[in-house]
Amino acid sequence: xxxxxxSIHAWKRDLQGQETxxxxxxxxxxxxxxxxxxxxxxxxxxxxxxxxQAVARVGGAEGLASECGKVREYRLDLRSPWRPSRxxxxxxxxxxxxxxxxxxxxxxxxxxxxxGLTVGMTCxxxxxxWIQDELSFDKFHEKIxxxxxxxxxxxxxxxxxxxxxxxxxxxxxxxxxxxxxxxARFLAGHLPCILSYKDRTFSEPGxxxxxxxxxxxxxxxxxxxxPKTALKDPDSLVLSERVAKKYFGxxxxxxxxxxxxNLYPMKVVGVMKDIPxxxxxxxxxxxxxxxxxxxxxxxxxxxxxxxxxxxxxxxxRKGSSFDDLNRKIKEFVMSTYRNDEYVPVLRPFARFxxxxxxxxxxxxxxxxxxxxxxxxxxxxxxINFMNLTTARSGNRSREIGMRKVVGAFRKDIIxxxxxETSLLVLISMVLTVFLxxxxxxxxxxxxxxxxxxxxxxxxxxxxxxxxxxxxTALTAGSYPALFMSSFKxxxxxRESAGSSSQRAGFRKVxxxxxxxxxxxxxxxxxxxxxxxxxxxxMDLGYNMENLVFFSSQGKxxxxxxxxxxxxxxxxxxxxxxxxxxxxxxxxSNSTSWQWEGKNPELKPxxxxxxxxxxxxxxxxxxxxxxxxxxxxxxxxxxxxxxxxNEKMAGILGQKDPIDRRLFWPYRGRNYTVIGVxxxxxxxxxxxxxxxxxxxxxxxxxxxxxLKIDPENIPQTLAQVESVFExxxxxxxxxxxxxDAAYEIQFNSVRRTRSLMAYLxxxxxxxxxxxxxxxASFNAEQKTKEIGIRKVLGSSVPRIVIxxxxxxxxxxxxxxxxxxxxxxxxxxxxxxxxxYRTQIRFDIFIAxxxxxxxxxxxxxxxxxxxxxxxxxxxxxxxE
Amino acid sequence: MISRTLMAASTRPIxxxxxxxxxxxxxxxxxxxxxxxxxxxxxxEGMIYPVLQRMEVDGLISSQWKMxxxxxxxxxxxxxxxxxxxxxxxxxxxxxxxxxxxxxxxxLRAEE
Numbered sequence: 002x003x004x005x006x007x008s009i010h011a012w013k014r015d016l017q018g019q020e021t022x023x024x025x026x027x028x029x030x031x032x033x034x035x036x037x038x039x040x041x042x043x044x045x046x047x048x049x050x051x052x053x054q055a056v057a058r059v060g061g062a063e064g065l066a067s068e069c070g071k072v073r074e075y076r077l078d079l080r081s082p083w084r085p086s087r088x089x090x091x092x093x094x095x096x097x098x099x100x101x102x103x104x105x106x107x108x109x110x111x112x113x114x115x116x117g118l119t120v121g122m123t124c125x126x127x128x129x130x131w132i133q134d135e136l137s138f139d140k141f142h143e144k145i146x147x148x149x150x151x152x153x154x155x156x157x158x159x160x161x162x163x164x165x166x167x168x169x170x171x172x173x174x175x176x177x178x179x180x181x182x183x184x185a186r187f188l189a190g191h192l193p194c195i196l197s198y199k200d201r202t203f204s205e206p207g208x209x210x211x212x213x214x215x216x217x218x219x220x221x222x223x224x225x226x227x228p229k230t231a232l233k234d235p236d237s238l239v240l241s242e243r244v245a246k247k248y249f250g251x252x253x254x255x256x257x258x259x260x261x262x263n264l265y266p267m268k269v270v271g272v273m274k275d276i277p278x279x280x281x282x283x284x285x286x287x288x289x290x291x292x293x294x295x296x297x298x299x300x301x302x303x304x305x306x307x308x309x310x311x312x313x314x315x316x317x318r319k320g321s322s323f324d325d326l327n328r329k330i331k332e333f334v335m336s337t338y339r340n341d342e343y344v345p346v347l348r349p350f351a352r353f354x355x356x357x358x359x360x361x362x363x364x365x366x367x368x369x370x371x372x373x374x375x376x377x378x379x380x381x382x383x384i385n386f387m388n389l390t391t392a393r394s395g396n397r398s399r400e401i402g403m404r405k406v407v408g409a410f411r412k413d414i415i416x417x418x419x420x421e422t423s424l425l426v427l428i429s430m431v432l433t434v435f436l437x438x439x440x441x442x443x444x445x446x447x448x449x450x451x452x453x454x455x456x457x458x459x460x461x462x463x464x465x466x467x468x469x470x471x472x473t474a475l476t477a478g479s480y481p482a483l484f485m486s487s488f489k490x491x492x493x494x495r496e497s498a499g500s501s502s503q504r505a506g507f508r509k510v511x512x513x514x515x516x517x518x519x520x521x522x523x524x525x526x527x528x529x530x531x532x533x534x535x536x537x538x539m540d541l542g543y544n545m546e547n548l549v550f551f552s553s554q555g556k557x558x559x560x561x562x563x564x565x566x567x568x569x570x571x572x573x574x575x576x577x578x579x580x581x582x583x584x585x586x587x588x589s590n591s592t593s594w595q596w597e598g599k600n601p602e603l604k605p606x607x608x609x610x611x612x613x614x615x616x617x618x619x620x621x622x623x624x625x626x627x628x629x630x631x632x633x634x635x636x637x638x639x640x641x642x643x644x645x646n647e648k649m650a651g652i653l654g655q656k657d658p659i660d661r662r663l664f665w666p667y668r669g670r671n672y673t674v675i676g677v678x679x680x681x682x683x684x685x686x687x688x689x690x691x692x693x694x695x696x697x698x699x700x701x702x703x704x705x706x707l708k709i710d711p712e713n714i715p716q717t718l719a720q721v722e723s724v725f726e727x728x729x730x731x732x733x734x735x736x737x738x739x740d741a742a743y744e745i746q747f748n749s750v751r752r753t754r755s756l757m758a759y760l761x762x763x764x765x766x767x768x769x770x771x772x773x774x775x776a777s778f779n780a781e782q783k784t785k786e787i788g789i790r791k792v793l794g795s796s797v798p799r800i801v802i803x804x805x806x807x808x809x810x811x812x813x814x815x816x817x818x819x820x821x822x823x824x825x826x827x828x829x830x831x832x833x834x835x836y837r838t839q840i841r842f843d844i845f846i847a848x849x850x851x852x853x854x855x856x857x858x859x860x861x862x863x864x865x866x867x868x869x870x871x872x873x874x875x876x877x878x879e
Numbered sequence: 880m881i882s883r884t885l886m887a888a889s890t891r892p893i894x895x896x897x898x899x900x901x902x903x904x905x906x907x908x909x910x911x912x913x914x915x916x917x918x919x920x921x922x923x924e925g926m927i928y929p930v931l932q933r934m935e936v937d938g939l940i941s942s943q944w945k946m947x948x949x950x951x952x953x954x955x956x957x958x959x960x961x962x963x964x965x966x967x968x969x970x971x972x973x974x975x976x977x978x979x980x981x982x983x984x985x986x987l988r989a990e991e
Binding site for chain 2: 025026030033040059068071072075076
């Protein structure tokens with residue numbers, strides 16, 4: 002008997018078997034069927050027949066399912082219904098579980114991987130902070146983009162660009178060219194002054210003298226006082242908060258009178274904020290140039306064009322081009338003076354710190370060097386990471402095969418690998434932030450900076466970190482993700498963990514790159530170290546040991562001969578001398594000297610220095626010809642005698658220089674050459690041997706030198722101090738050793754040197770971590786082979802050789818690549834130095850040797866471990 | 880009888896046209912077409928549902944389950960604004976096709 006309900010139910014079951022037919026659609030179809038059956042029954046068709054006809058009209062389940070499937074695919078953005086959605090949260094948990102399990106099983110690898118990347122990234126973060134700080138120099142000046150420093154292109158024997166400029170040029174430019182809004186001058190004081198207020202007396206080294214405009218052009222904000230009127234009064238000065246506190250404590254400094262050099266009363270008219278560390282010019286006291294000119298006999302100097310010790314700045318009107326102005330200035334000089342021996346050149350102050358002139362290059366060279374090193378380390382760390390990740394992935398071909406068999410698509414495998422590498426990178430990043438914070442104090446000590454790791458306040462650093470993480474995760478993850486996932490599952494399961502030659506080849510290339518970089522870094526560091534050492538220890542032509550010097554302030558000069566005799570009475574003092582030049586820098590030079598037969602085309606820049614009769618003996622500079630100033634001769638400065646160095650003698654010409662007469666317009670008189678001294682370099686900032694004239698003008702002595710006995714130095718110094726205080730009451734006795742003062746100049750060189758050494762060390766460390774990982778991986782791969790060899794009678798040394806052969810060959814290859822590149826780069830770097838050391842081949846041999854040795858130790862450690870294991874264990878290993 | 884391709888092309892416009900007169904459900908749509916065409920347009924009845932689904936995805940019609948007078952729940956379809964636009968476009972299209980077909984199917988006259 003036909004049962005309609007049962008038949009409809011069966012028909013529905015058939016439809017429900019089709020995956021793409023949703024319940025709603027099935028309900029639609031069922032009602033449709035019932036309607037059709039009812040209609041047919043009304044026409045008088047028997048129930049069973051009506052059902053059959055209605056089913057035929059509605060259509061077959063498969064056809065309907067296929068049509069509905071198409072609609073659903075269309076609706077789901079063309080994804081077929083049996084494909085899972087793109088993001089499946091449930092699987093993430095699975096990935097995480099697998100990744101963590103991998104970390105747990107392979108603790109060693111994971112540690113090496115994360116440690117290498119963390120150390121590398123930390124180096125890079127610190128270097129980046131350093132570079133950021135260097136680039137931030139002077140940027141706090143609000144008008145920085147319009148401020149230009151006036152330098153001079155001087156054509157003497159060779160063209161050179163000189164920064165401290167002549168004071169007259171600023172007002173002149175302002176007068177001549179409408180583009181110049183204002184000008185201001187600094188004298189970056191090398192004159193230490195004695196400042197006293199009530200009972201507080203200190204020698205102040207950080208004194209600048211400047212035009213009143215300085216306070217408006219630059220951003221040295223005053224916390225007290227008016228920048229518009231401050232310094233207009235020549236007997237006024239501005240103090241930094243730090244110094245104001247030192248003298249006045251909690252008193253209000255404004256309007257107080259301090260005494261300068263125990264002579265000149267000056268009024269405090271302003272207190273400025275302490276100048277930040279990233280300022281090229283840092284001073285604590287600013288005095289008006291006018292005061293300096295009036296009281297130190299420099300009024301003519303200030304208007305003139307001869308004293309090249311001034312920092313002259315101009316501020317241009319908005320929108321004017323300094324290139325155009327430079328051209329105009331040159332045209333003006335050419336049309337006015339008919340020569341281009343001395344042309345003022347404007348250079349942006351914003352780049353002044355980076356492009357400082359001087360030996361060893363400006364800071365931009367250092368930034369390049371550091372940037373290079375950072376990039377190297379980063380590359381090494383990333384290669385390490387990639388290498389280990391790919392090596393480890395080799396072990397997983399079986400897992401991938403299984404996943405594929407069970408139904409994973411290639412995409413899922415790719416996702417899984419990316420997820421794992423991203424997780425590793427993420428862990429490293431977090432550790433990097435901690436490690437960088439931990440290392441920052443050490444790094445600050447090394448770099449003499451006060452850097453802070455304000456990640457949130459430093460979006461560019463944050464962005465950089467994120468970018469690097471992404472790149473590392475992508476590149477390190479890509480190889481296993483894209484390559485491993487492409488294999489046929491059957492092959493992967495059958496061939497198991499064997500390292501395919503293609504993969505091994507890729508790793509070899511990476512190892513070679515990594516070691517080339519490391520060897521290059523060691524060689525580079527050694528080369529840089531040697532050069533910097535060379536500069537620091539080269540023979541300057543005089544002996545600075547046991548020389549103590551102090552400033553000849555107060556009454557010392559008035560009775561110089563008496564003072565000298567008093568000092569000589571002290572048993573420990575062997576020689577006493579005086580000079581006008583700061584021993585390790587600063588000098589006065591000019592092109593104005595004239596002599597008979599001087600080539601008018603030639604305008605050499607000649608340095609002059611006033612010294613006393615014991616200078617040569619105290620400094621142990623050899624006399625080449627003639628005689629030195631007579632000790633019992635005329636000390637008044639009117640003898641008209643001078644000595645010249647060999648370079649100057651060369652400029653004077655072929656004739657015997659003795660008794661040649663030279664005219665010095667600055668003093669307005671003639672001088673007679675009485676002797677020639679050997680060339681010497683007061684300091685390495687001298688650009689080679691330069692012409693020098695020594696004269697004896699006691700009123701310009703500024704420093705007194707004592708050559709003392711190396712025995713009993715403290716006792717001697719105590720005696721010197723008591724003599725000093727007796728002769729010069731009211732002035733503090735502040736002395737320095739010349740060699741120590743000389744060393745200070747090399748602080749930055751020393752910093753670069755130790756930084757290089759550290760970085761090279763880190764590079765090697767990271768490379769070796771990687772090599773260690775690879776070596777142990779290699780040994781693990783060959784566990785079975787080693788077992789079989791041992792069973793067959795192979796000895797431990799032979800197995801070690803077998804295992805080490807490959808990697809050592811790679812390190813050797815890396816040497817061959819690294820040497821020429823490092824040599825070339827070193828040569829280029831050395832070009833920035835005037836006194837260059839020879840790059841000898843031994844540093845390359847040494848660098849290669851070190852890398853080789855470390856690699857060998859790392860590899861053989863692992864190899865020996867593998868080789869000495871019992872064959873039974875290794876054969877059973879699986 | 881009409882060809883399969885013509886049927887495929889005409890299904891959607893015809894459904895839109897019927898729905899433009901008011902809401903309706905699947906079985907009724909089929910009956911109306913069949914009744915009007917005298918059986919010349921003969922759809923496989925079940926196949927109307929995937930078409931309706933697709934039209935709904937495309938936003939031409941919307942649907943709602945309702946209890947009808949004979950106490951059966953039915954899914955009623957209603958034309959949307961976008962459906963009306965589509966219908967207008969289809970009418971123009973079909974009109975053009977019809978004009979061209981009609982025109983060229985006539986025997987050639989002397990002046991042409």
